[in-house]
Amino acid sequence: MKNRRGSSWTLDAEPWIPAKAAAHVAEKLTAWGCKPPAPLEDVVSFLVTAVITDGSRRISVHVSEQNHHVLILALSHQTPDTAVDEDVLPTLRDSGAVSCGTENSxxxxxxxxxxDLTS
Incomplete structure (x- = not known):
């Protein structure tokens, strides 16, 4: 994450974690002097929920900001048994994501x- 601000959190994969993760990201953006975008809470909650379904005991959330954009990544820390739900990417785009993706590693x-932090 050279030349950009970033932060991350490792969290237990519990039902209340999506809301907690969204609050962490909003607080960090505010600390950086950025106004959290309107879809932030829904997008972060959706990302975290998507990786919690992999069955891991912990997940991590990573956030970075550069050029008036914020990148939020949720990681399951467990190789999934199944492909990501077909609705994940369309839902993220419909929620306001400029770009989105998923990858198994x-x-x-x-x-x-x-x-986008400017809209």
Whole structure:
């Protein structure tokens, strides 16, 4: 994350974690002097919920800001048994993501969204 601000949190994969993760990201953006975008809470909650379904005991949420955009990534830390739900990417786009994606890696499932901080 060279040349950009970033932060991350490792969280237990519990039902209340999506809201807690959204609050962490909003607080960090505010501390950086950025106004959290309107879809932030819904997008972060959705990202976290998507990786919690992999069955891991913990997940992590990563956030970085650069050029008036915020990238939020949720990571399951467990290799998933199934493909990501077909509705994940369309839902993220409909929620206001400028760009979004998902990838399975040896670190687990990654689901991310890029939000514009100027709108």
């Amino acid at each position: 040896s670190e687990g499932r990654q689901v991310w969204a890029l939000l």
